[in-house]
Amino acid sequence: MPPALTGAKAHGEGLLERARTGEEAAFAQLVEPHRRELHAHCYRMLGSVHDAEDALQDALLRAWRALPRFEGRSSLRSWLYTIATNTCLDQIARRPKRVLPIDHGPASDLHMAPGEPLLESVWIEPYPDEILGVEDGFADPDAQYERREGVELAFIAALQHLPGTQRSVLIQREVLGFSAKEVAESLQTSVASVNSALQRARAAVQERVPEQTQQATLRALGEDSVRGLVDRYVDAWERNDVEAFVALLAEDATFTMPPLASWYQGREAIRDWASNFSLSGAWRWRVVCTTANGQPALGFYAWNAQDESYRPFALNILSFRGTQVSDVTAFIARSGEPRDREVFQRYPDEPVDDAKVDDVFTRFGLPAQLR
Secondary structure, three states: OOOOHHHHHHHHHHHHHHHHHOOOOHHHHHHHHHHHHHHHHHHHHHHHHHHHHHHHHHHHHHHHHHHHHOOHHHHOOHHHHHHHHHHHHHHHHHHHOEEEEHHHHHOOOOOOOOOEEOOHHEEOOOOOHHOOOOOOOOOOOOOOOOOHHHOOHHHHHHHHHOHHHHHHHHHHHHHHHOHHHHHHHOOOOOHHHHHHHHHHHHHHHHHHHHOOOOHHHHHHHHHHHHHHHHHHHHHHHHHOOOHHHHHOEEEEEEEOOOEOOOOEEEEHOOOOOOOOOOOOOOOEEEEEEEEEEEEEEEEEEEEEOOEEEEEEEEEEEEEEEEOEEEEEEEEEEEOOOOHHHHHHHHHHHOOHHHHHHHOOHHHHHOOOEOO
């Protein structure tokens, strides 16, 4: 073994022994290299950044308490994933699954205004992959999904429809690249049960995700083409140009707006909604580009004459099919508290919800205000 590797191994073993004796600083240093990937794992399992943060903190506390019993029969990374997975399974058993509006109910009538929102705990949340450091490539040579494919919005939404055990098996086998034996040990079941759960999970997910991942689509388009499509999208909104916006959409495109349960499908329905509401000319928009869930995303700001600034309104995540926009998910930074239906027809005029601005703007490196 090269001297550098020998030294690194000795250092790691020293940290482990110090952590086992109760040295918190040593434990923190030991788990820090794994924190980001464990956070992404918890997000895949739970579909929520908030829930992922809670699960990760709980998992690390469990790991801290169990560390004296860690015998090293598996790697520390694998052991931490086992604890994080079981922590997430406990959460899944206690609460309803999170979904996107298209999985919650039928598309809205194109002649109807957006309706009242539902509580945020119902909805999947966007993931700040760039800020949290989701890397390119595969987590392991045996993985089937790239790391960024593993946080794409359609994939996360599909995962939430799986029973908890199937969800954990698919993620561990196909995103993380763990062996069937490792997964069986982490879930305290048999290899045969893991393989059976994986087969069912694959079939269920394939029914709900596009044939081509967004990472493959974006690579096929190339950076210049993606930038051009995004620029055209931004330009259409900043000019309140309904036809230019609709021209970018696939025939069967969807537009969803959590926390609103309302959503629209097809160019005509989206054109009708846009021309009567968001692109009616009642609001002036400014847009800042970012990324979320491994996909192009746009921070939308609505002009407020009272304080003469653009206030954050929604984070739009774009999904492409070829050169067309197939899906837009707009996470709105306004309160979802019950109010009169008419309020939600002029949602951009509502006061900014500071907590939601933190969730869907600040987390993604977007400014809290534009002048």
